[in-house]
Amino acid sequence: MANQFDKVITVEEALAHFHDGMTLIAGGFGGVGNPPTLIQGILDKGIKDITLISNDTAFPHIGVGKLVTERRVKKVIASHIGSNPNAGAQMTAGELEVEFCPQGILAERVRAGGVGLGGILSDIGIGTIAEKGKEKVLVGGKEYLLETPLTAQVAIVHAKKADRFGNLVYDTSARNFNPLVAMAGDITIVEADEIVEIGALDPEEIVTPGVFVNYIVKSEGVNWQWAWEK
Amino acid sequence: MGVGEVKETESFREKIARRAAQEIEDGMIINLGIGIPTLVADFIPKDKKVLFHAENGILGTGPSPAPGEENPMLCNAGGFPVTLATGASFFDSATAFAIIRRGLLDMTILGVLEVSERGDIANWIVPGKRVPGMGGAMELAQKAKKVMVLTTHLDKNGRSKIVRECSLPLTAVGAAHLIITDMAVMEVREDGLYLKEVMHPYTVADVIGATEAELKMDEEVRVFR
Numbered sequence: 001m002a003n004q005f006d007k008v009i010t011v012e013e014a015l016a017h018f019h020d021g022m023t024l025i026a027g028g029f030g031g032v033g034n035p036p037t038l039i040q041g042i043l044d045k046g047i048k049d050i051t052l053i054s055n056d057t058a059f060p061h062i063g064v065g066k067l068v069t070e071r072r073v074k075k076v077i078a079s080h081i082g083s084n085p086n087a088g089a090q091m092t093a094g095e096l097e098v099e100f101c102p103q104g105i106l107a108e109r110v111r112a113g114g115v116g117l118g119g120i121l122s123d124i125g126i127g128t129i130a131e132k133g134k135e136k137v138l139v140g141g142k143e144y145l146l147e148t149p150l151t152a153q154v155a156i157v158h159a160k161k162a163d164r165f166g167n168l169v170y171d172t173s174a175r176n177f178n179p180l181v182a183m184a185g186d187i188t189i190v191e192a193d194e195i196v197e198i199g200a201l202d203p204e205e206i207v208t209p210g211v212f213v214n215y216i217v218k219s220e221g222v223n224w225q226w227a228w229e230k
Numbered sequence: 231m232g233v234g235e236v237k238e239t240e241s242f243r244e245k246i247a248r249r250a251a252q253e254i255e256d257g258m259i260i261n262l263g264i265g266i267p268t269l270v271a272d273f274i275p276k277d278k279k280v281l282f283h284a285e286n287g288i289l290g291t292g293p294s295p296a297p298g299e300e301n302p303m304l305c306n307a308g309g310f311p312v313t314l315a316t317g318a319s320f321f322d323s324a325t326a327f328a329i330i331r332r333g334l335l336d337m338t339i340l341g342v343l344e345v346s347e348r349g350d351i352a353n354w355i356v357p358g359k360r361v362p363g364m365g366g367a368m369e370l371a372q373k374a375k376k377v378m379v380l381t382t383h384l385d386k387n388g389r390s391k392i393v394r395e396c397s398l399p400l401t402a403v404g405a406a407h408l409i410i411t412d413m414a415v416m417e418v419r420e421d422g423l424y425l426k427e428v429m430h431p432y433t434v435a436d437v438i439g440a441t442e443a444e445l446k447m448d449e450e451v452r453v454f455r
Contacts, residue, residue: 030308124369228310
């Protein structure tokens with residue numbers, strides 16, 4: 001068993017957990033909160049045929065968008081792909097399978113997987129094509145859709161600060177899906193901008209308890225230009 | 231001006247946003263969609279205090295930062311840097327949508343591809359052509375207390391976006407309450423779609439002629455200048 005009280009490893013060591021055909025879940029929203037160093041590692045190692053669970057496919061040269069642009073993803077489960085034209089083009093060409101899920105339901109499906117629930121019931125999308133193929137459940141006479149939980153072989157998370165146990169603090173709106181994703185990996189790997197000693201974080205400020213985290217790598221920072229910078 | 235010549239220009243967009251801002255009341259919690267809805271914030275009178283909800287995990291977004299002052303991690307749901315309003319909070323995506331599903335948004339302001347006379351909204355997919363995905367639109371349209379649709383009256387091909395029945399896959403059924411376009415202000419009621427105002431310089435006849443949906447009237451139609 002790895003040292004529970006020092007989960008910090010190198011990016012190279014982290015990449016040993018990634019393989020072709022894997023399921024991968026990533027925190028982030030439009031690239032904000034996608035972990036840049038781990039994504040670059042996946043690209044450099046040549047990992048392909050990924051099933052990616054992520055809110056969106058970011059932008060062509062930002063975050064998880066790069067994995068799509070470089071054709072490493074065979075299927076994506078997301079709420080939105082509109083900001084990455086490569087995703088749409090690959091979908092239209094039959095090269096990328098896309099399963100759309102309403103954003104809040106995606107968040108709850110990831111949360112359900114991460115917290116050990118068998119699914120959730122919701123009325124979102126009733127009367128639309130979003131209900132296609134979903135089991136309907138009556139509760140107190142009201143109709144709900146059964147939404148199944150999501151987990152993945154590896155979860156990748158971005159945090160502003162991690163202590164060596166994996167207690168996490170996030171960065172403003174880069175939090176988004178990250179705390180949910182952190183719970184939903186068979187193996188959860190955190191990329192942190194700053195790694196501190198155990199005890200350095202105020203327990204009141206910790207959003208994700210370190211028990212959900214398997215490994216921590218030090219971020220080398222964002223290696224792309226944001227869309228708004230142009 | 232011929233109806234077919236209507237183009238989506240900056241002034242049309244601003245006029246729609248200016249009219250939409252009149253619907254906003256003091257103390258509201260509001261989610262603004264991308265496009266024309268984003269402009270509404272610029273037209274809210276200073277004496278009305280509202281909080282803007284961004285579904286990527288902020289309640290209380292403020293104006294855009296000055297150039298050079300951006301924090302790349304602090305963005306709205308459209309991916310643009312924002313500042314924070316006094317009293318703002320951060321939360322994860324599950325909580326962002328808990329706020330929406332629980333009915334705590336007083337208003338959501340959305341763009342559409344089509345909206346029907348019963349308030350059905352289609353704004354996430356043109357099958358085989360444009361398939362961006364629904365993002366958070368289904369929850370927003372289905373659960374906000376008031377759903378305000380801002381759109382050009384006609385699409386790029388000059389066809390009415392205000393229709394009897396949506397031809398595109400729906401985002402939400404019977405969701406829209408108020409529709410504001412570059413030509414008119416329309417209200418969705420139990421018994422149909424009512425023309426409330428025309429946008430200067432259009433006439434009632436112009437609007438009826440440009441609208442595929444059936445428009446009802448029960449009082450004098452006002453002019454918004």
